[in-house]
Amino acid sequence: MRQPLYSLHPRDLSPHVLAMVGLPARGKTSIARKITRYLSWLGHPTRVFNVGNYRRNLLGAHHPANFFDPQNREARRTLDEMAMAALDDLLAWLGGGGEVAIFDATNSTRARRQIVSERCRDKGYPVVFIESICGDEAIVETNVRETKLRSPDYEGVDASEAVRDFRARIAHYARAYETVTDLESSYIKIIDVGRQLMLNRIHGYVPARLVPLLMNMHVAPRPIWLTRHGESIFNQQGLLGGDADLSPHGEAYARNLAAFIRGRARELGEASGMPGEPAWIPDDVVVWTSSLRRTMQTSRPLTQRSISWRALDEIDAGVCEGMTYDEIRLKMPHVFEARSADKFRYRYPRGESYEDVIQRLDPLIIELERQRSPMLVIAHQAVLRALYAYLMDKPPHTCPSLPIPLHTVIELIPTAYGCEERRFQLGPEVQSVGEAAIAHP
Numbered sequence: 001m002r003q004p005l006y007s008l009h010p011r012d013l014s015p016h017v018l019a020m021v022g023l024p025a026r027g028k029t030s031i032a033r034k035i036t037r038y039l040s041w042l043g044h045p046t047r048v049f050n051v052g053n054y055r056r057n058l059l060g061a062h063h064p065a066n067f068f069d070p071q072n073r074e075a076r077r078t079l080d081e082m083a084m085a086a087l088d089d090l091l092a093w094l095g096g097g098g099e100v101a102i103f104d105a106t107n108s109t110r111a112r113r114q115i116v117s118e119r120c121r122d123k124g125y126p127v128v129f130i131e132s133i134c135g136d137e138a139i140v141e142t143n144v145r146e147t148k149l150r151s152p153d154y155e156g157v158d159a160s161e162a163v164r165d166f167r168a169r170i171a172h173y174a175r176a177y178e179t180v181t182d183l184e185s186s187y188i189k190i191i192d193v194g195r196q197l198m199l200n201r202i203h204g205y206v207p208a209r210l211v212p213l214l215m216n217m218h219v220a221p222r223p224i225w226l227t228r229h230g231e232s233i234f235n236q237q238g239l240l241g242g243d244a245d246l247s248p249h250g251e252a253y254a255r256n257l258a259a260f261i262r263g264r265a266r267e268l269g270e271a272s273g274m275p276g277e278p279a280w281i282p283d284d285v286v287v288w289t290s291s292l293r294r295t296m297q298t299s300r301p302l303t304q305r306s307i308s309w310r311a312l313d314e315i316d317a318g319v320c321e322g323m324t325y326d327e328i329r330l331k332m333p334h335v336f337e338a339r340s341a342d343k344f345r346y347r348y349p350r351g352e353s354y355e356d357v358i359q360r361l362d363p364l365i366i367e368l369e370r371q372r373s374p375m376l377v378i379a380h381q382a383v384l385r386a387l388y389a390y391l392m393d394k395p396p397h398t399c400p401s402l403p404i405p406l407h408t409v410i411e412l413i414p415t416a417y418g419c420e421e422r423r424f425q426l427g428p429e430v431q432s433v434g435e436a437a438i439a440h441p
């Protein structure tokens with residue numbers, strides 16, 4: 001069957017450059033990676049070009065603080081060369097079909113930003129500067145300890161010596177630092193981790209999409225638990241979709257889940273709390289379910305309040321709802337074949353594709369980013385694959401084959417540059433007839 005022509009977002013986007021600005025340890029790389037993850041997940045090829053990596057790859061990792069002294073002319077020239085090498089690669093990548101390139105460097109002087117703007121403008125690529133300003137010493141101290149001490153720059157260096165050296169590096173940059181001004185360019189300024197956001201001349205599809213994400217980003221550590229509903233009657237029979245009740249095994253999982261969340265939230269909560277933020281307790285856990293019976297029934301034994309979202313409902317299998325996988329293969333071989341050819345884009349007749357699911361989850365991602373509390377998301381296989389792909393930065397087209405088994409909690413803890421993952425199989429053990437086959441036809 002021919003798929004109708006449709007467009008989920010503009011396909012003819014002209015390339016964009018986002019250039020980070022900020023002193024060291026202001027979260028530039030962290031922000032750049034979150035933007036990349038978000039835009040890539042939405043289907044826009046996005047890549048970060050980190051100048052620090054060019055320096056480490058071409059010159060080795062160990063450079064003492066005085067290498068970053070603006071008075072050190074020799075080092076200045078070398079650092080400028082590294083920045084231009086990264087910019088050359090960035091422009092070449094955009095020329096080869098990339099959509100959004102992020103120039104991840106301090107870009108801390110007006111002169112440097114002017115060069116970046118001119119070189120991009122010569123190619124016809126608009127530039128938006130994204131400046132992170134953070135005057136909160138406690139946050140900067142945490143950033144240095146959490147990320148810089150683990151950097152190859154300080155491998156084998158005593159921790160207190162590394163902190164002292166990195167602080168000296170920041171001081172060198174601070175002496176030459178010039179904030180982005182209104183006359184210079186388009187910009188988004190993130191002040192004190194989103195306490196304030198300033199926009200200047202932000203136009204166009206990509207920059208506009210970034211604003212809600214950047215407004216809601218924070219650095220408070222908290223777990224996000226993803227789980228499918230407990231086994232349903234449809235799971236037992238290998239039927240697709242529907243709105244079935246839980247099976248007795250599913251009910252048992254719901255009880256196991258409630259006990260697990262309480263215990264795990266207590267365990268992690270005791271270690272939580274950022275400077276100036278209270279640690280959270282199990283009752284702070286925010287529970288999300290879909291609007292379907294099997295997820296709401298799974299949430300019943302939990303003591304925390306839950307919110308149900310239609311956006312979390314399972315992929316709509318359209319005319320195939322309520323059928324088994326074998327039935328689809330026999331009665332609708334064209335559906336089976338077309339889906340096998342492109343599981344990510346294939347849209348069930350009168351239903352949805354994985355790509356559709358990602359688009360409808362977009363507003364929920366912003367809400368997920370905004371939440372500072374631990375979160376438990378009880379949903380469905382395809383929807384959780386899409387959420388997992390976002391959180392773990394997996395290419396969206398791999399969604400249909402990501403393993404999200406029943407009766408398993410996936411714990412994801414956001415870190416500076418990604419998420420730490422642990423899986424907990426809570427039982428009872430179940431084997432859903434046909435469902436695995438439907439998911440991996």
Ligand code: ATP
Pocket residue numbers: 022023024025026027028029030031052105106132133134139142143144146147190192193194219415416
């Ligand atoms: P460098 O210039 O040395 O590469 P950087 O500015 O790229 O430093 P990151 O390496 O991204 O800094 O620092 C990561 C730390 O910044 C993490 O601990 C992360 O939680 C924190 N962070 C993320 N966003 C922000 C923000 N908006 N403001 C301050 N810190 C942030």
